[in-house]
Amino acid sequence: MDVTTAHAAGDCRSVSEILSRVGDKWTIQVIVALRQGPARFNGMKRQVNGISQQMLTRTLKALERDGMVVRTVHHSTPPQVEYRLTELGFSLSETARQLAEWATLNSDAIAQNRIRYDGRDRP
Amino acid sequence: MDVTTAHAAGDCRSVSEILSRVGDKWTIQVIVALRQGPARFNGMKRQVNGISQQMLTRTLKALERDGMVVRTVHHSTPPQVEYRLTELGFSLSETARQLAEWATLNSDAIAQNRIRYDGRDRP
DNA sequence: CAGAATCCATTTGGATACTG
DNA sequence: CAGTATCCAAATGGATTCTG
Numbered sequence: 001m002d003v004t005t006a007h008a009a010g011d012c013r014s015v016s017e018i019l020s021r022v023g024d025k026w027t028i029q030v031i032v033a034l035r036q037g038p039a040r041f042n043g044m045k046r047q048v049n050g051i052s053q054q055m056l057t058r059t060l061k062a063l064e065r066d067g068m069v070v071r072t073v074h075h076s077t078p079p080q081v082e083y084r085l086t087e088l089g090f091s092l093s094e095t096a097r098q099l100a101e102w103a104t105l106n107s108d109a110i111a112q113n114r115i116r117y118d119g120r121d122r123p
Numbered sequence: 124m125d126v127t128t129a130h131a132a133g134d135c136r137s138v139s140e141i142l143s144r145v146g147d148k149w150t151i152q153v154i155v156a157l158r159q160g161p162a163r164f165n166g167m168k169r170q171v172n173g174i175s176q177q178m179l180t181r182t183l184k185a186l187e188r189d190g191m192v193v194r195t196v197h198h199s200t201p202p203q204v205e206y207r208l209t210e211l212g213f214s215l216s217e218t219a220r221q222l223a224e225w226a227t228l229n230s231d232a233i234a235q236n237r238i239r240y241d242g243r244d245r246p
Numbered sequence: 247c248a249g250a251a252t253c254c255a256t257t258t259g260g261a262t263a264c265t266g
Numbered sequence: 267c268a269g270t271a272t273c274c275a276a277a278t279g280g281a282t283t284c285t286g
Contacts, residue, residue, distance in 0.1 A: 013172065013173060014226070014227075014230040014234070015152070015223055015226045015227055015230065016148060016149075016152060016172070016173065017230075018226040018229075018230055018233060019146070019148070019151050019152065019222065019223065019226055020146070020147065020148040022146070022222075022226075023142070023143070023145070023146020023147060023148075023150075023151065024143065024146060024277095024278075024279095025139060025142070025143040025146075025278080025279075026139075026279095027146075028142050028146065029138070029139060029142065040247080040248085041247070041248050041249075042247065042248075049136065049139075050136065050139065052279075052280055052281075053248085053249075053281095054249095054250090054251095054279080054280075054281085055278085055279060055280080056249095057248085057249065057250080058278090058279090064240070065236065065237055065240040065241070066233045066236055066237060067232065067233065067236030067237075067239075067240070073248095077247095078247045078248085079247055079248065079249095079286085080247075080248090081247080081248060081249085088229060088232060088233075088236075091225065091229070092225060092229075095218065095221045095222050095225050098218045098221065099142065099145075099218050099222065100138055100142070102214065102215060102218050103137070103138045103141040103142055103145075104137075104138055106141075106211060106214070106215075107137040107138065107140075107141055109190065109211060110141065110189045110190065110211075111137070113188065113189055113190030113211075114188055114189060114190075116190075117187070117188040117190070118188070147257095147258075147259095148258080148259075149259095163267080163268085164267070164268050164269075165267065165268075175259075175260055175261075176261095176268090176269075177259080177260075177261085177269095177270090177271095178258085178259060178260080180268085180269065180270080181258090181259090196268095200267095201267045201268085202266085202267055202268065202269095203267075203268090204267080204268060204269085
């Protein structure tokens with residue numbers, strides 16, 4: 001029996017908190033983007049489609065705090081700041097990639113399910 | 124090359140939307156809870172630790188709309204309503220279980236990282 | 247380039263009271 | 267038992283302006 005089964009797969013309070021942290025609008029995408037290797041701020045902003053500057057800042061800072069990303073400043077001109085995954089962050093990125101893949105593969109089906117559901121007569 | 128790599132792993136706009144849907148505070152936990160088999164409303168409320176009645180209602184309704192859960196009413200007294208995963212929902216639950224497992228295994232490390240980060244002198 | 251700061255709209259979530 | 271309805275607080279996220 002694995003640890004998840006032993007814990008009834010997520011009844012710990014901490015799990016809920018972590019899931020809602022990594023499950024916000026951008027975290028998974030940022031982590032998946034960093035799988036390819038270290039990246040710089042504006043590079044990521046271009047890579048992660050549609051993210052605002054503020055949300056990228058917040059997301060990266062939260063990931064740094066959680067120990068999933070390290071931030072390295074190179075004092076050059078122009079200044080360079082590099083972000084890369086830690087081991088912890090990389091381990092999450094494996095699962096994150098699967099989740100992103102699932103979303104890619106099933107987004108059409110979900111969109112159709114919604115249309116069908118909304119089309120039924122209902123309050 | 125798999126589809127995720129082909130799509131640069133999540134730059135589609137739809138992925139962002141789906142991820143933030145399944146990544147709210149409760150969806151993953153509800154789905155993981157339903158892996159064990161069909162369940163009834165108040166049973167799930169007890170199983171998913173800390174969820175309010177309203178949030179369970181909202182989460183289940185959203186999952187039903189997305190075609191991940193089916194809701195079956197048995198007109199008995201007292202009334203019974205059964206929720207169970209569809210194939211789509213079950214396929215997500217595989218990845219969801221991994222994510223919940225990751226969260227369980229690493230919640231301590233993350234908590235410690237946060238303490239360390241917050242302890243450093245910083246604005 | 248890499249952000250910090252501010253403002254504001256929307257979403258999310260909790261508590262409570264009520265219903266068939 | 268299985269919800270609905272309402273109110274409200276907090277979190278989330280976007281846009282814009284400013285800075286070392």
